[in-house]
Amino acid sequence: MSKTVLVLVETVDDYLPLLExxxxxLIRAPSPQMRSDAIARHAHEIDAVLTRGPLGLTSSEIDAMPKLQIICVIGAGYEQVDLAAAAARGITVTNGAGANAAAVADHTLALLLALLRDIPRGDASTRRGEWNRVISPSVSGKRLGILGLGAxxxxxxxxxxxxxxxxxxxxxxxxxxxxxxTWYDSPLHLADAVDILVIATPGGAGTQHLVDAEVLAALGAEGYLVNIARxxxxxxxxxxxxxxxxxxAGAALDVFDDEPAVPDALKALGNTVLTPHVAGQSPEAARDTVSLVLRNLQAFFAGEPVLTPVRLHTL
Incomplete structure (x- = not known):
């Protein structure tokens, strides 16, 4: 008997045929209205849900789907999935840890280079017919701090x-x-020791505002921040x-508090580089992400251990 998957994500469409x-x-519901309509109409048919961290899955949605057995989250983060509600029902949760790590890392280095070498402004001024040969810092040899050393x-x-x-x-x-x-015992001590701080830790209550005013002050006037996490x-x-x-000195950001809205204050600054939450997106990453979802689904419905389980105590 075939299983029914509610697909809430909107970024891996080209590779969803792998599941089919x-x-x-598949029941595709990538918008809030389609999501609520799909759950209302098909709640008693859904065996699995495919979501991502910011989209999540609420306790009320979980309660509404009596056949739900597994929630697959693409990407490493799962901050808006109600793990307690899933655990109470015995529902398995998996994530996509590592599936898009290469794409995210590539984008991180691209942001870092663009920020320190002032690439966006150099490109824009050259297109305007200007010839502003601004001297920018080198990247090689800098001290890089990474908040979160997962995949x-x-x-x-x-x-x-x-x-x-x-x-x-x-x-x-x-x-x-x-x-x-070199390991440091706090974000503050890490920031104080580096030139560039990269955020690569999951979101959620456990990491809320880990980088605050004090950490930014420790990073200092010649320091740079890159955030590709949450x-x-x-x-x-x-x-x-x-x-x-x-x-x-500057910040490069791929993630924002209220996406897709980006604060005007950030857009007005000349020392920022901003991208629309695309670090983990590439054809290769999408393919690998859906392939991992498929492997987790196949293992689960065959009664075998899933490859990338998420457990409540990992919060």
Whole structure:
């Protein structure tokens, strides 16, 4: 018997046929209205849900689907999925840890280079017929701090160390024993020791405003911030204030608090580089993401362990 998957995501459409070819029936509901309509009409048919961290799945939605057995989250973050409600029903939750790590790491280095070398403004002024040869900082040899050294953080670290001879430091809850990078016991101590701070940690209550005014002050007037994780990890008001008064050299952001709205204050600044939450998106990443979802679904419905389980205690 085929299983029915409610698809709430909107970024992997080209590769959803992989699921259909494997025999899954898909109900696509990428907008809020389509989502509520699909649950209202098909609640008793849905065996699995495909979502992503910011889209999540609420306790009331979980309660409305009596056949729901597994929730697959694309990407590493799952902050808006009600894990307690899922656990209470015995529903398995998986995420996409590592599936788009290469794409996110590539984009991170692109943002970092664009920010430090002032690429966007140089391009814009050249197109206007100007010839502003501004001297910009080198990237090679800088001290890079990474907040969160999971699959994405590690991919960023390897690129920065091998490609740009950067000294790598990081903060995570516990130090890793499989890397030679320098571990710091807090975001504050990490920021104080580096030139560039990259945010690569999951979102959610546990990481809310880890990077606050104090951390930004420690990063300093010659420091740079790059966020490709979740906007909630950074205090946006404190970030804007630091950028406006010059107590932080610049910031490159792929994530925002109220997407797709971007604060006018950030857009008005000349020391920011802004992209529309696309770090994890590439054809290769989308393919690998859907392939991982398929492997998790196939394992689950065959009674085998899933590949990337999310557990309540991991919050």
């Amino acid at each position: 070819e494997a025999g899954y029936r 994405v953080g590690l991919a960023i670290a390897k690129r920065a160390a091998l490609g740009f001879d950067m000294h790598i430091s990081y903060h995570s809850r516990t130090p890793r024993t499989d890397v030679a990078f 906007a909630s990890v950074v205090d946006t008001e404190a970030l804007v204030a630091a950028l406006q008064r010059g107590s932080l």
